[in-house]
Structures are given as C-alpha cells and as structure tokens.
Amino acid sequence: MASTFGKGCHLHLIDGSAYIFRAFHALPPLTRKSDGLPIGAVSGFCNMLHRYVEGNTGPDAPTHVAVIFDKGSHTFRNDMYDLYKANREAMPEDLRPQIPLTRRATEAFNIACKEIEGFEADDIMATLACRAREAGGRVTILSSDKDLMQLVGDGVEMLDPMKNKRIDREGVMEKFGVGPERVVDVQALAGDSVDNVPGAPGIGIKTAALLINEFGSLEELLDRAEEIKQPKRRQTLIEKREQIELSKKLVQLDEGMDLPFTLDDLEVRDPVPENLLGFLSEMEFRTLTKRIADGLGVEAPVMPDTTPEGANPRSEDPDWPAIDPDRYETVGDLAALQVWIDRANERGTVAFDTETTGLNEMTCDLVGISLCIDPGSACYIPLIHRAESGEGLFGSDELAEGQIPLEQALAALKPLLEDPAVMKIGQNMKYDAKVMARYGVQIAPIDDTMLMSYAMNSGLHNHGMDALAERYLSHTPIPIKEIIGSGKSQITFDLVPIDKATRYAAEDADVTLRLARVFKPQLHVARVTRVYEGLERPLVPVLAQMEMTGIKVDRDVLNSMSNAFAQKMVQLEEEIHELAGEKFNVGSPAQLGEILFDKMSLEGGKRGKNGKYSTGADILEDLATEHELPRRVLDWRQLSKLKSTYTDALQEHINPDTGRVHTSYVQTGANTGRLASTDPNLQNIPVRSEEGRRIRTAFIAPEGHVLVSLDYSQIELRILAQMAEIDALKQAFREGQDIHAMTASEMFNVPLDEMTPDIRRQAKAINFGVIYGISGFGLARNLRIPRAEAQGFIDRYFERFPGIRAYMDATVEFAKEHKRVETLFGRQIHTPEIAAKGPRAGFAKRAAINAPIQGTAADIIRRAMIRMPDAIKGLPAKMLLQVHDELLFEVEEGAVDDLIGVARGIMENACDPVLKLDVPLVVDAGQGANWAEAH
DNA sequence: TGATTCACG
DNA sequence: GACGTACGTGAATCAG
Numbered sequence A: 001m002a003s004t005f006g007k008g009c010h011l012h013l014i015d016g017s018a019y020i021f022r023a024f025h026a027l028p029p030l031t032r033k034s035d036g037l038p039i040g041a042v043s044g045f046c047n048m049l050h051r052y053v054e055g056n057t058g059p060d061a062p063t064h065v066a067v068i069f070d071k072g073s074h075t076f077r078n079d080m081y082d083l084y085k086a087n088r089e090a091m092p093e094d095l096r097p098q099i100p101l102t103r104r105a106t107e108a109f110n111i112a113c114k115e116i117e118g119f120e121a122d123d124i125m126a127t128l129a130c131r132a133r134e135a136g137g138r139v140t141i142l143s144s145d146k147d148l149m150q151l152v153g154d155g156v157e158m159l160d161p162m163k164n165k166r167i168d169r170e171g172v173m174e175k176f177g178v179g180p181e182r183v184v185d186v187q188a189l190a191g192d193s194v195d196n197v198p199g200a201p202g203i204g205i206k207t208a209a210l211l212i213n214e215f216g217s218l219e220e221l222l223d224r225a226e227e228i229k230q231p232k233r234r235q236t237l238i239e240k241r242e243q244i245e246l247s248k249k250l251v252q253l254d255e256g257m258d259l260p261f262t263l264d265d266l267e268v269r270d271p272v273p274e275n276l277l278g279f280l281s282e283m284e285f286r287t288l289t290k291r292i293a294d295g296l297g298v299e300a301p302v303m304p305d306t307t308p309e310g311a312n313p314r315s316e317d318p319d320w321p322a323i324d325p326d327r328y329e330t331v332g333d334l335a336a337l338q339v340w341i342d343r344a345n346e347r348g349t350v351a352f353d354t355e356t357t358g359l360n361e362m363t364c365d366l367v368g369i370s371l372c373i374d375p376g377s378a379c380y381i382p383l384i385h386r387a388e389s390g391e392g393l394f395g396s397d398e399l400a401e402g403q404i405p406l407e408q409a410l411a412a413l414k415p416l417l418e419d420p421a422v423m424k425i426g427q428n429m430k431y432d433a434k435v436m437a438r439y440g441v442q443i444a445p446i447d448d449t450m451l452m453s454y455a456m457n458s459g460l461h462n463h464g465m466d467a468l469a470e471r472y473l474s475h476t477p478i479p480i481k482e483i484i485g486s487g488k489s490q491i492t493f494d495l496v497p498i499d500k501a502t503r504y505a506a507e508d509a510d511v512t513l514r515l516a517r518v519f520k521p522q523l524h525v526a527r528v529t530r531v532y533e534g535l536e537r538p539l540v541p542v543l544a545q546m547e548m549t550g551i552k553v554d555r556d557v558l559n560s561m562s563n564a565f566a567q568k569m570v571q572l573e574e575e576i577h578e579l580a581g582e583k584f585n586v587g588s589p590a591q592l593g594e595i596l597f598d599k600m601s602l603e604g605g606k607r608g609k610n611g612k613y614s615t616g617a618d619i620l621e622d623l624a625t626e627h628e629l630p631r632r633v634l635d636w637r638q639l640s641k642l643k644s645t646y647t648d649a650l651q652e653h654i655n656p657d658t659g660r661v662h663t664s665y666v667q668t669g670a671n672t673g674r675l676a677s678t679d680p681n682l683q684n685i686p687v688r689s690e691e692g693r694r695i696r697t698a699f700i701a702p703e704g705h706v707l708v709s710l711d712y713s714q715i716e717l718r719i720l721a722q723m724a725e726i727d728a729l730k731q732a733f734r735e736g737q738d739i740h741a742m743t744a745s746e747m748f749n750v751p752l753d754e755m756t757p758d759i760r761r762q763a764k765a766i767n768f769g770v771i772y773g774i775s776g777f778g779l780a781r782n783l784r785i786p787r788a789e790a791q792g793f794i795d796r797y798f799e800r801f802p803g804i805r806a807y808m809d810a811t812v813e814f815a816k817e818h819k820r821v822e823t824l825f826g827r828q829i830h831t832p833e834i835a836a837k838g839p840r841a842g843f844a845k846r847a848a849i850n851a852p853i854q855g856t857a858a859d860i861i862r863r864a865m866i867r868m869p870d871a872i873k874g875l876p877a878k879m880l881l882q883v884h885d886e887l888l889f890e891v892e893e894g895a896v897d898d899l900i901g902v903a904r905g906i907m908e909n910a911c912d913p914v915l916k917l918d919v920p921l922v923v924d925a926g927q928g929a930n931w932a933e934a935h
Numbered sequence B: 001t002g003a004t005t006c007a008c009g
Numbered sequence C: 001g002a003c004g005t006a007c008g009t010g011a012a013t014c015a016g
Helices: A016-026 A040-055 A076-080 A096-108 A121-134 A146-151 A169-176 A180-190 A205-215 A218-223 A231-239 A241-251 A273-282 A286-296 A334-347 A406-418 A429-438 A449-457 A465-473 A480-484 A498-525 A529-536 A539-549 A555-580 A589-599 A617-624 A628-652 A690-698 A715-723 A727-734 A739-748 A757-771 A776-783 A787-800 A802-818 A839-871 A893-908
Strands: A010-015 A064-068 A112-114 A138-142 A156-160 A165-167 A349-356 A366-374 A377-382 A423-426 A446-448 A551-553 A664-666 A676-678 A705-712 A820-822 A828-830 A877-882 A886-892 A923-928
Touching: A010 A016, A010 A121, A016 A040, A016 A064, A016 A096, A040 A096, A040 A286, A064 A121, A076 A241, A096 A112, A096 A273, A096 A498, A121 A138, A121 A146, A121 A156, A138 A146, A146 A156, A146 A169, A146 A180, A165 A169, A169 A180, A180 A205, A180 A218, A180 A241, A205 A218, A218 A241, A231 A241, A273 A286, A334 A349, A334 A366, A334 A377, A334 A406, A349 A429, A349 A498, A366 A406, A366 A429, A366 A498, A377 A498, A423 A429, A423 A498, A429 A446, A429 A539, A446 A449, A449 A465, A449 A498, A449 A529, A449 A828, A465 A498, A480 A498, A498 A529, A529 A539, A529 A839, A539 A664, A539 A839, A539 A877, A551 A886, A555 A628, A555 A690, A589 A628, A617 A628, A628 A690, A705 A839, A705 A893, A715 A727, A715 A757, A715 A802, A715 A839, A727 A739, A739 A757, A739 A787, A757 A776, A757 A787, A757 A839, A776 A787, A787 A802, A802 A820, A802 A839, A820 A839, A828 A839, A839 A877, A839 A886, A839 A893, A877 A893, A886 A893, A893 A923
Parallel strands: A010 A064, A010 A138, A064 A112, A138 A156, A349 A423, A423 A446
Antiparallel strands: A156 A165, A349 A366, A366 A377, A664 A676, A705 A886, A705 A923, A820 A828, A877 A886
C-alpha cells in the first residue's frame, strides 16, 4: 500500500525522549540479569511501545508513525543563548547507557526512528507536522510537552499518552489562555525555568496571556509597551525587550528544517518477528518477549537463565567501521581544522592525543595533535614536522610543508580544549594535559580510557593502549617502533614523514575513542562509576600540577655525597679483595657467591633458580657475625645503592629550567590503588638508615619557604581495626594509645608500664604481619626467631583478637567467590590467582587480604589530595609529593601553621561524607628547611 | 630481558 | 605431607 502521504493519512509523532524519561523514573532500577546492565528505562520504553502498537486499531489508527529523539547536547539554540537548558540536571548515570538501546528498541518494533544532530526532537516534530498538515493529512503528537502546543490546530492534535487525554485548540487555550499560534508569544514572556528560557521577569503565563490578548501579538505588545498601565510591568517590558525577543526565538520551533527523509518513509510497518523477539530476548525481557511471541503466534526464543559472573563484556560494536589508517585525514590548513573543531563542538566529545619529541612531558616539544569524533573518523594535525632533506637520514631544520603554524593551530584549538561542554577523551590524559599546559592550554574536562580500565580491571591486565586495543577491540595498533624505529636508529617524531605520522597518530585517537565507547557504559555495570569519577578522574589535574611544580633539590649536597661515597667504596673494595684473596666484581652476586661459598666454603649457601648462590642482605647479615667480608660487602652495597640510585641519578633528574626534580606518578601503577612514582621514584628516598636519610637534606625549600610533611599515623592498622571490627583495637585508637604496646600487653600479658622495647618490637612486627597476610614462616624470618615460636605468637594473637581471623577468612572467601576484593570506597581489585593451586595460592590469598586494607588507605589519601588544591587555594603553599601515607608541601615561612591546620583537616576528614569511621584518623606534621627535618 | 638486590610505605 | 611464603612498588646492575 505504498502511497504518497496526503489526505486521509494520519501521522503519529512520538516524543522519544519523553518516553524514555518517563519510563526511567516510573520504574525501579532494573538490571539485565546476565551482566547487570541497567535496563529499566529500555524495559519501560518497550512496554510503552508495545502498548502503543496494540492500541492502534480502528479507524483512528495511524498510517504513518515515527519516534523522534533529541541528539547532541549542543543545538542551534545554544548558539543564540549559551545558557539554554543550562539548568538541566545531568543525565542520571544509569540512564546514559540505555539511550542507544532505546533507538534499537524502536527499530526492533519496525517503527521509524529519527534524530538529527544539533536539533531537538521538537523541531523535527514541528517540521513533520507542518508538512503533513500541508499535505492535507492528520497529525497526532504523542507527548505532553507544552512546547509542542504551538503546533496544534488544523488537523494537528496532541495526545498525552499517560493521561490518554487529547489536546486540541481548546486544550491549548485552557493551558496558555491563547490559541496555538500565540503560544510562543506567551512562552517568550513567561519564560521557562526548566529550559532556562529567561522571559520577562515577574511575568507568568497568566499575565502573559492577558497582555497578548490585549495587544494581539508579542511584537505589537513590545512596540506599544509604553501604553501598559502598570509601571513595573511597563518598565520590565521596555528594559527586557531584547531578552524577551531572544526568548521567543528559543521557544519557537523550527518548522522548516531540511530533513534527510520524507513523510512517506514513515509509513506504518509490521514488526519483523525475529528482529523484535531477538532484541527483546537480548535484553532478557522474559514477560514481554513471551507476550509478544504469543501475540505473533511464534515460539519465544530461549534465554539463558544466568550468565556466570566475569562473562566477557561486550567489546567493539559491529556497526563500527574497521580501523583503517588509510582513511585518516591530515589537517594542513586552518579551514580544515575548523571543520574538525566544529564537528567536535557539535558532538560534545572528542578523542584527543598529542605526539611529542620525547617521553618527558616537562621537556619534550609538541609535534602534532590527533582528534577523533566517531569511530573511523579521525585526523592528525601535524605542527612541527621537519622537511625531509635530500642528503642525510636526519631531516633538515626546515619545517615540512602543509602544516598550520603552531601558534595558529593552538589558538584555534584552545577554545575547544578548554570548553567545559566538550569532553576530551584520552589515553593517559595526564601526559597530554601536561604537554598542553606548557603551551598555555588548560585542557578540561577529560575522560581517560586508561583510568576507566584501571577502575574496572585492576589486577586483570595492564592498561596500556596496545593491550586494551588488543583485548577490547581485537586490533593491534601500529607499533611506535615501526614509526620511529628503536635503539640507536630511533628518531624523534618530528622527523617522521607526515603521511606516516597521520596513520599512527590518528589511529591512536580512533582507538581511544572506541575504547571509551566500550568502557564508559561498562563502568556502571561493574559498579565502579564512583571510583572512576570520584577517585581516578579528578586526581589527574592534581597530579599533573604536583608533577609540574616539582621539588627543589640541592645539587651540591648530592654531588659532595657522591664523592664521599665513591671514596669509601674504593676503600671497601680494596679491603674486600684483600679478604677474598683475589680481585672480583663486588657488584656481581654470582661472583660474590662463588667467593663466599666455594672459595671460602662458608655455611648457608643456598642456590636460587638459576643455580646461583643467593647473597641477599639477610644471608650476608647472618654470615657477618662470623666473618669480616660479608660485613664489608653489606657496607659497600649500601653505598653503591645510595650513590647509583640516589646521589648520582637524582642529579640527572634536576630540570635545568626549573632547578627542580619533577617525578611522574603512575596512577595505574599499583593494583591496590596506590600511586607509583617514576623518573625518578621519589617514594623510596632513604630514611631508615642514618646514612641514607642524609640524602633527604638535599630536598629543600627555596628561600623564604619551608617544607611541611603531613603523614597519616598507623593508617593501615586503623583501617584493619575498622574493617575487621576489632573493638579492642578501635578503642585503643580512640584513646590515642600506643597500639603496638597495647598489642604486646594483650598478647604477652605484660602491663603497659612494664613494657620493654623488645616485646613492643615483636608485637609491632605481628601487627604489620597481619596486614600482609601473616604466616609463621614470614614472621619467624622477620623476627629471626624459630618458626614454632612465631607460630605461637600468631596463634595467641588470633586468640586475643578473634575478629582478625574472621576478617581474613571472610576476605579470602569473598575473593574466591567473586574473583576480586573491594576497598571501603568500592575500589575493586581483581584476584584471578585466588583460584590457583600450589604455592601461588598462598601469594594470592595474602594479596587478597592485604589489598582492601592497603587500597582503602590509598583511597583515603587520594580523596584528601583531590580536595587539597581547593582547600589551600588561599595559602602561599604548594603540594609537592605523595609517599603513600604522607603529603609533602612547600609553603612560605609565615603560613606554615595555617597550612598545617588546613591540610591536616582535609586529611583527617578525608572519608567524609561517604564513610564514617569508628576510628579517628590522626595526621602528624613536621617542618623544616629540608625533607630530613620535615619528616 | 630476567633475575637479583635493595630503597620506600 | 610437601610446597614455599610476609603486602605493594621502581631502579640499578649483572649476565646471558
């Protein structure tokens, strides 16, 4: 019955977004059984569509129908008024992933599904309604949105699907006090707080209708505003004329859109049973599937009862084009760049990646930028690639042709990269943000696929892009080695020919965008949205700032220490050689082992995996009681370590421009949620030995400043007391007792006032052991006592604190059941090894016991760090370093006490308001001219 | 590249 | 009954 839309035809226009929101709010938060995907709105939506289709019988049935959706958050109305709909609450997290599914649902019902980027559904409906009316047909708009009432009349009606109430001219009169053709005038005056349409202040619908009816139209009213009797109203209308006229433009629907389809495309079609039932069963809507199958007289598809936890998450979308580096665009002029910027603005999200001359964000140069808007739609913007020179391998000093001047490109990109309405997606965005910051661009807001993966998959695999692409997109990105080579012949990225660079760089952006599309909806399913949005993403700018600030290091102090160490080492080396009776490489454990255990035939020679003697510190320590040589080797090793790892290496890390050392924190470095510090690692600067601690005197505050260190006291033990609910421990912490002494007193029945340092030391070792998943062997080795004795300690400990045993057992049970453990803040650490057999099971068990404790402590200091910049904004202070339970600040001399007060408050209350601990968190503070004094 | 050693929390 | 063991990191070094 294909025919042209005309007289006798009846078009139904369904307001899809209204359906979705109604369905979402009307239903409890249902989730799909097999994987926990939130599905409530889709379910409600399908039921509404089904009911709608069922009800379409009789003479009033539509001949044409379409569900119309909004698309994109940025519309032409935002161009007129940037605050349009600015009051809108963000879409609920659980609803977001359901939006695309409602499109699929519509298609499954074989109903036309229409949306147009940059337009609201209302405009599309307005255009369609007008065309249908002109063609002589009838139109029913299924919506209760009052904005659509301007369309009513001449064969166009509205139908409130919930109240099943028809709205015609009279209905509109009732609502607005004017006919449909004057609705926009009333709305322009009355404004709309929901859509943030300003209107005329102090004038509501009633007054507006009165005025419009009196003057006939808005334009007439504004032109003759002087005639209004009430002085206040008159003044408002005269003063706010522009605002009112803008409001009218905002509420006026666009009835003349260009549409990429015709009314005839909307003809009513019967659903294709397998498509519809296929979709419904995929969503696992049992009741609806059965009902519809029965109605169609076909067999309902079988659905799995449950799917085991840890089932493969959905990866790439089959609709996406294949990743094809040949299809990426090289952007060589500003006009082409503007097209991409416009597209990114329209879309509201863009994947972003930088290419640089090196891996050090503080010193490298920006070479180019890649963007990706949709899967497969990516570009590379080369900026400072060098021209290929005829002669040598190395490019010339000249810039290659076809590149936008750096300044101009950045000026064009800056508004986009800083636009709060456009989400910039990256893989390890901290890197790109730091690079861009050096070029004056503060990129925000950001999403980070690496952090999404970390939040969901910590403990399962690494979160580098290549690994993620492989795993979740079944794609192997072009290896960087293929582009810049490796080893000696490695070149910097600015020497890569532009066409080659485009293939690599744009692919990275493409991959990143696809990963984000896969990961983002899964965050909810995995229940780590709060971890990602509350603990991971907001930390990025904080870390970036700390890294860029760096800490001042006194090169002279390090240098003179290096020299002193070198001298002593030479001396020790000579003595060692003399004692050994021959020259050998003291730094070679293999050679040392042979000297000790073969040549000198000392006791205790244990061979490791590759048949070599083990010469670790504990073994040498044992030998040192009887012999000179191992003692000297230990001393030599200590100096060697200090010199090579610290006094020498640190000097090389002093940035010549800033005179400071800039570490890099790896947010995904530790499975537990801890940070890792690299290049250099500033989280393992010596402190335990007197000799080593001197290295900290090289970390200094500049003139007029002081270093302040704040560290959590016993945070992991406090968390253990909380998580395992050990009343005695909690009580002790509340009373501010010496926790190790208290433990010792409990265990060994020694009154506190008779406590000896040695007994306390043993109890301390046990307390730490508990956190690590204690074993008799481990404690025995640590305390250098017989294993049986150590086991006795542990038994007594568990006897005194039975809750600890229960907690450990429960944690291991949880890990076995879920293959993961969790922190108090919901961070998940996957423990796949927990199922292993053999010795690995022991490791996995202890890791599972430790992870929630270490991880919760990590969460707490992260929360403090995220809040810190705002808290200390008014103080002349900077946060410099984090060392797991310590934060180091640099502050002007006069503000030390203020800083300690503020920062301590933030740290001690970092759990608020999410969590209320029964145990107080206590923060100790220290200050001084250098880190040794401050700690 | 992997193993060993040792610095930190 | 044996297995082997404290938890989490990064860097330097040797040796293949």
